Amino acid sequence: MLDSIVYVTMGFIGVAMVGTFWRLIKGPTIVDRVIAMDKLFVYSIGLILCLGMAEHTSLYYEAALLIATLGFISTTAMCKYLLRGDIIE
Amino acid sequence: MEYFIAALLILAALFFLLSGVAIVRFKDSYSRLHAPTPASTLGMGALLLAAMLWQGSEDTLSIKAFLVMAVLFVTSPISAYMLAKTALHLRLPLAGGRQLPEIYEQARNRRNDSSKAQEKSDQSV
Numbered sequence: 757m758l759d760s761i762v763y764v765t766m767g768f769i770g771v772a773m774v775g776t777f778w779r780l781i782k783g784p785t786i787v788d789r790v791i792a793m794d795k796l797f798v799y800s801i802g803l804i805l806c807l808g809m810a811e812h813t814s815l816y817y818e819a820a821l822l823i824a825t826l827g828f829i830s831t832t833a834m835c836k837y838l839l840r841g842d843i844i845e
Numbered sequence: 846m847e848y849f850i851a852a853l854l855i856l857a858a859l860f861f862l863l864s865g866v867a868i869v870r871f872k873d874s875y876s877r878l879h880a881p882t883p884a885s886t887l888g889m890g891a892l893l894l895a896a897m898l899w900q901g902s903e904d905t906l907s908i909k910a911f912l913v914m915a916v917l918f919v920t921s922p923i924s925a926y927m928l929a930k931t932a933l934h935l936r937l938p939l940a941g942g943r944q945l946p947e948i949y950e951q952a953r954n955r956r957n958d959s960s961k962a963q964e965k966s967d968q969s970v
Contacts, residue, residue, distance in 0.1 A: 772865025
């Protein structure tokens with residue numbers, strides 16, 4: 757039962773990723789695109805965790821941790837660039 | 846325990862789907878910023894709790910899932926704050942083209958005040 761629920765969760769996350777990707781392409785302003793990119797990082801973490809649960813392995817947690825850290829850093833760098841026109845002053 | 850994990854997974858899936866719909870349907874950048882926040886807090890929280898219990902049912906309680914949850918819970922409010930400040934800095938309008946001149950000026954002046962205070966402290970040193 758749990759395996760099929762994990763696959764259903766992966767499908768729901770996939771639908772959400774499609775919507776967010778549409779917003780990443782269409783988004784009228786640059787802030788919408790940065791928000792969509794940030795949320796795509798979160799969805800990919802959820803997808804990777806679901807994959808780890810489906811395959812009964814704890815190998816993917818490091819990848820999820822790396823993606824979480826890099827997503828935060830890239831969002832912050834993008835915001836700093838838009839705020840000040842420079843990342844490291 | 847199995848039903849509890851199943852309920853957590855379904856809750857996480859519903860929150861993810863809800864935020865995916867919200868980021869498509871909402872009208873301006875500020876509501877698009879606030880809409881997907883439940884996905885990164887409640888959705889990821891439920892999913893990682895399910896992952897921890899899932900691992901725990903097999904060998905031992907997984908500390909790595911807790912680490913991912915801690916990183917996400919610390920970093921997601923900071924990035925949301927930075928995004929909101931960027932949206933105010935770029936003077937983005939609300940839905941329907943409404944502007945918020947006082948709040949734009951507040952968001953810009955606060956930065957100027959802090960830089961002035963830093964200049965003063967530099968001069969005093």
